[in-house]
Amino acid sequence: MSRRLVEGSEAIAHAMVGAGCRFFAGYPMTPFTEILERMAELLPPAGGVCMNAESELEAIGMAWGAAATGARAATGSTGQGLALMQESISELCTARIPLVVIDMGRGQGDYFQATRGGGHGDYRTPVLAPSTVAEAVDLVPVAFDLADEWRNPVLLYGDYYLGHTSQAVELAAAAPASVDKPWALDGSTGGSGRAKLLSPLGAAKQRDGVGYDLAEHLERAGVATREMATGIEPMVDRGYCDDADLVVVAFGTIGRFVRWVVKELRAEGHRVGYVRPITLFPFPAEAVAAAATGARGVAVYENNLGQMVDDVRLAVLGACPVEFIGGLSMDSSGFGVGPEIDAPKIRARILDHLEAMA
Amino acid sequence: MTEHEHEEIEHERIEHRVVLRTDVAPDDATLVDDFTPELVDVGAHHLCPGCGEPIAIRSAVESIAELGAIERTISVFGIGCYTAFSNNLDVEVLQALHGRAPSLATGVKRMRPDALVLTVQGDGDMVNEGLQEVLHAAARGERITCVLLNNGVFGETGGHITSTTVLGQRTKNTLDGRDAERDGHPILISDLVASMGGAAYVARGAVNDAGNVARTRRMLTAAFECQERGDGFSFVEILTMCPTGWFVDTHDAPDYLADVIAGTHQVGVVKDTRGEAAS
Numbered sequence: 001m002s003r004r005l006v007e008g009s010e011a012i013a014h015a016m017v018g019a020g021c022r023f024f025a026g027y028p029m030t031p032f033t034e035i036l037e038r039m040a041e042l043l044p045p046a047g048g049v050c051m052n053a054e055s056e057l058e059a060i061g062m063a064w065g066a067a068a069t070g071a072r073a074a075t076g077s078t079g080q081g082l083a084l085m086q087e088s089i090s091e092l093c094t095a096r097i098p099l100v101v102i103d104m105g106r107g108q109g110d111y112f113q114a115t116r117g118g119g120h121g122d123y124r125t126p127v128l129a130p131s132t133v134a135e136a137v138d139l140v141p142v143a144f145d146l147a148d149e150w151r152n153p154v155l156l157y158g159d160y161y162l163g164h165t166s167q168a169v170e171l172a173a174a175a176p177a178s179v180d181k182p183w184a185l186d187g188s189t190g191g192s193g194r195a196k197l198l199s200p201l202g203a204a205k206q207r208d209g210v211g212y213d214l215a216e217h218l219e220r221a222g223v224a225t226r227e228m229a230t231g232i233e234p235m236v237d238r239g240y241c242d243d244a245d246l247v248v249v250a251f252g253t254i255g256r257f258v259r260w261v262v263k264e265l266r267a268e269g270h271r272v273g274y275v276r277p278i279t280l281f282p283f284p285a286e287a288v289a290a291a292a293t294g295a296r297g298v299a300v301y302e303n304n305l306g307q308m309v310d311d312v313r314l315a316v317l318g319a320c321p322v323e324f325i326g327g328l329s330m331d332s333s334g335f336g337v338g339p340e341i342d343a344p345k346i347r348a349r350i351l352d353h354l355e356a357m358a
Numbered sequence: 359m360t361e362h363e364h365e366e367i368e369h370e371r372i373e374h375r376v377v378l379r380t381d382v383a384p385d386d387a388t389l390v391d392d393f394t395p396e397l398v399d400v401g402a403h404h405l406c407p408g409c410g411e412p413i414a415i416r417s418a419v420e421s422i423a424e425l426g427a428i429e430r431t432i433s434v435f436g437i438g439c440y441t442a443f444s445n446n447l448d449v450e451v452l453q454a455l456h457g458r459a460p461s462l463a464t465g466v467k468r469m470r471p472d473a474l475v476l477t478v479q480g481d482g483d484m485v486n487e488g489l490q491e492v493l494h495a496a497a498r499g500e501r502i503t504c505v506l507l508n509n510g511v512f513g514e515t516g517g518h519i520t521s522t523t524v525l526g527q528r529t530k531n532t533l534d535g536r537d538a539e540r541d542g543h544p545i546l547i548s549d550l551v552a553s554m555g556g557a558a559y560v561a562r563g564a565v566n567d568a569g570n571v572a573r574t575r576r577m578l579t580a581a582f583e584c585q586e587r588g589d590g591f592s593f594v595e596i597l598t599m600c601p602t603g604w605f606v607d608t609h610d611a612p613d614y615l616a617d618v619i620a621g622t623h624q625v626g627v628v629k630d631t632r633g634e635a636a637s
Contacts, residue, residue, distance in 0.1 A: 023469060049468045054494045058461040061454070061491070065434070065465025068452045073465070091455055185466070187473040190449040191397065191428040197445055199453030204445070 003170050008133040009163040011171065012102065012156070013038030015140035016074055020177025021100070022048035023066035023073040025059040031160040031335060032078045032104040046174040056081035060088040060101075067092075067099045068198050070184025072144055072177045076102030076156075079110040083118060089153050090119025094200035094221050096183075098147035100140075101125075103157045107329055107336020108252060111307035114157045115281045122218070124225055126232055127155045127280040131256040133167035139278075148179045150228040157280065160335045161253040234284035237276040240266050241291035244273030246354055249288060249312050250301045251277050254326070254341065258301050261346045272350060280308075285315035297357045298322045299350065303329040303340050325349045395420055397428065399446040408608035410598030410615070411440045411507050413565040414574070415478065417596075418505055419447060421578040425586070427474040432466050434459045436488070438480035439514045440507055457488020460495035463502045474582060476503040482512040485521040485547050492551060492593075499556025499590040503581045506547065506593070509600035510619055517603030521545045524622040528605060544622055548595045552629035558590030560629040564597035564620060566612035577627065589631060597623055 006014070013035055016024070024043055026036035036052075043050040049066070053059035056077050063075040077085060082103055092099055103114055114127050126146050130136035136158060147154040183203070189195045197203050202217030237255070240262060241247055250258035255276035262274040275291045277284050292298050297320050300309045306324035313322045326349075329340030339345065397419035405412060422431050428449060435444040437456045444451045454462045459477035467475040484492050484506050492504055511529050512518040519529045519536060522544050526535040536544070552560040559581050563574030574596055581592035597619050599611035606614045 023465060025465070051464070051468070053461070054490065057458065058464075058491060058494065061458040061461025062465040062468075064454075064458075065452065065462035065467075066469045067465070068462070069432075069466055069469040071469045087455060088458070095453065185432050185450045185452060186470060187430040187432045187450050189429075190422075190431050193399075193448060195448045196450045197453070199444060199451070201453060202445070 003168055005166055005168045006133070006171070007034065007164060007166050008136060008158065009034035010038045011133045011137050011167070011169050012140060012158070013042050014171045015137045016100070017042045017046050017048070017174045018172035019141040019144045020072045020175060021074050021144065022046070022071045023063060024048070025051040025053045025062035025075050027053050027056050027059050027077065027081060029078050029081050031106065031163045032076050032081065032102065034163055035076060035102055035104065056084040057088070060085040063099055064088060064092060064097065067097050068185050070181040070186070072148075074100040074102060076104065078104050078106055079113060082110065082113060086118040087120065089117060089125060090121050090123045091200045092153050093123035093125065093225070094121060094218070095198055096151040096221065096224065097198060098151050099153040100143045100147055101153055101155045103155045104163050105157060105159045105336065106334060107159065107338070108254065108303040109328070109336070111280070111302065111304060114155050115311070122222055122225065124229055124281060125153050125155050126150070126228070126282070127157050128235075129157045129252045129278060129280050130162065131252055131276060133162065133165055134169045136162060137169050137171070144177065146232060148181070150224070150231070151183070152228055157252065159253050160337055161341070229282050232279065232282050234282045234287065235278035236284040236287040237278060238287060238291055239263070239274055241273035241275065243271055243294070244291070245271040245296045246350070246357065247273045247275055247291045247295045247298045248301055248350060249275045249277070249298060249308065251280060251308065254301060254303055257341060257343055257346055261343055261350060265347070265350065270354060272354065283311045283315065285311070288312055288315035289317065289319065292316045292319055295320055297353070299325045299353050301326040301346060301349065303327070303336060323353065325353050396423055397448040399448060403442045403446060405439055405442055406602040408599055408601040408611050409439065410509065410565040410600070412443075413571060414505070414507050414596040414598055415440060415443050415447070417565070417571065417575045418476065418478070418578050419449065421575055421582060422449065422474065424579065425474070425582055427582070430472060431474045431476070432470065434463045434466065434475070434477045436477065436479035436483035438483050438507070440478055440480060456483050457491055459483070460488065460491040460500070460502070460504055463504070464495060464500050467500065467502050471501075474585065476505055476582070478505050478507065480513070481506060481508040481510060481522040482520045485545055489521070489545070492547070493554060496551045496554035496557040496591045496593065499558070501585050501588055501590065503585050503592045503594070505578070506595040507598050508547075508595050508623065509598045509603065511600055511603035513600045513603040517600070517605065522547065522623065524619055527618060529603070546623060548593065548623070548628045551593045554591070556591050557593060557629055558631045559584040559592040561593070561627040562595040562597070562623060562625050564615060564625050566597070566599060566615040570625060573625070580630070584632070595623070597625065
């Protein structure tokens with residue numbers, strides 16, 4: 001372990017190698033690019049492979065192939081590139097192949113993309129949304145562990161701020177991951193009569209003239225997905241909720257800003273609290289509902305047109321009004337760095353909402 | 359021939375037919391297992407009569423067995439009729455999405471350099487959906503073998519035009535034949551792949567007659583050996599029959615392949631760098 005002042009992207013790359021990631025493939029796109037650069041630098045000395053894929057489609061394809069051999073593998077992009085990867089993500093879920101996907105969003109407009117996905121079929125992907133570089137470093141090994149445990153892709157959803165913020169963090173040395181993966185391919189079962197198959201259509205080889213039973217496979221995959229959704233303990237950060245009139249819900253970088261503003265408002269005597277979901281899926285619905293108990297209202301501050309509001313409303317289940325008080329935060333760069341990420345503005349919106357509730 | 363004689367001959371034919379009883383096996387009958395190759399499980403593959411893909415896949419697995427690579431082979435299958443084989447081959451299979459097999463195979467080979475890694479794709483899968491994948495894999499000199507089963511149509515969806523459909527060929531959505539003016543020209547994929555610097559061996563075979571089947575087997579072995587030596591990317595395109603998708607009689611399909619398809623996609627070795635490596 002060494003404590004160093006590093007940029008978020010470099011810290012995430014270090015954490016991935018430290019967590020045993022030995023294959024990475026990516027295609028440059030801001031603000032994901034720096035993670036690819038750092039992986040290209042860090043992976044080969046650790047005995048791994050970093051591929052400069054020709055597109056996002058190939059990046060996730062390469063990572064898919066590497067993951068199928070049992071290696072800890074990862075890829076990533078930003079929202080636009082993630083859109084191209086959606087088809088593969090859904091296939092990986094149904095084929096039950098673990099993969100870590102680093103989703104460096106531009107702003108928070110990709111909440112639905114991250115938590116619902118745009119692929120085909122019935123599937124879900126766990127989503128971890130760190131708010132600081134240190135938290136991202138802590139969550140990277142969690143992402144790999146969850147992926148391996150549930151044999152499912154896991155998204156780490158960061159943003160421009162997270163990638164470009166420098167923070168002093170503890171960086172683990174590269175360590176091999178020793179996870180037993182009896183399903184992984186190495187070629188050795190060929191000729192045994194039970195050669196392995198890794199397919200979204202089912203892993204059972206044809207026996208006695210019986211081919212795929214797709215219905216049976218999808219049923220099993222469905223059970224695995226439901227077990228994953230309830231088996232992963234949602235993670236959440238919250239404060240000042242016990243006697244709060246207004247609870248503000250926010251995630252990621254914005255969650256950090258909201259936490260700071262709420263702390264400031266508390267010091268001034270305002271009865272406000274905050275909840276910051278760390279897992280966006282599974283969504284910490286119980287924690288949000290508990291925080292809203294006794295409150296007169298819940299406000300959601302996110303840098304989009306109000307996407308997480310749906311999940312918050314489902315969690316609160318009508319116990320009190322849930323309103324969206326955030327907004328798009330885009331400057332001309334298009335990277336989600338804009339006027340809405342501004343503590344005085346967040347403060348004003350919360351105070352306006354408190355006043356409107358009174 | 360009198361009408362009576364004609365009737366007599368017809369009668370004999372019918373007699374001859376009914377002599378072949380089907381309720382019991384003839385004395386000299388052999389079980390299907392006896393001529394099913396080692397690495398193909400006996401069972402339904404749901405492919406149409408006259409399809410050339412089983413011969414092509416059988417050729418590939420026979421070649422793998424001949425090289426003694428059965429216990430270190432990982433195959434990556436694309437999406438098409440041949441996907442029916444991904445669950446009854448006795449070599450390990452990773453199922454890919456349409457077009458993506460070369461990138462998956464890349465990840466597999468980079469993590470397991472000692473494995474014999476091959477992809478199986480159709481022309482709709484490889485040349486339409488995944489053209490850039492196979493070209494980039496070839497350009498990178500990726501040490502994998504990509505096998506293309508080219509029947510010139512989207513067979514699984516019912517016989518539609520692909521990027522390799524030859525000019526004049528009838529498909530379900532080019533009923534009067536592919537027209538260059540309207541539908542563009544077929545892509546000669548082997549020639550395109552051969553132009554990539556990282557491609558070490560490129561050949562186009564066919565399975566329409568015994569000679570071509572034997573020749574294709576040699577091409578597959580040469581491609582796998584190329585991979586084993588680490589020479590670079592290897593590629594075998596195999597022209598296969600699709601009587602259903604071509605709307606031709608099953609027994610006419612091999613000749614249709616020779617006359618119509620192979621006239622454009624000419625059988626032969628397109629690139630072989632073994633000589634260069636030796637010199």
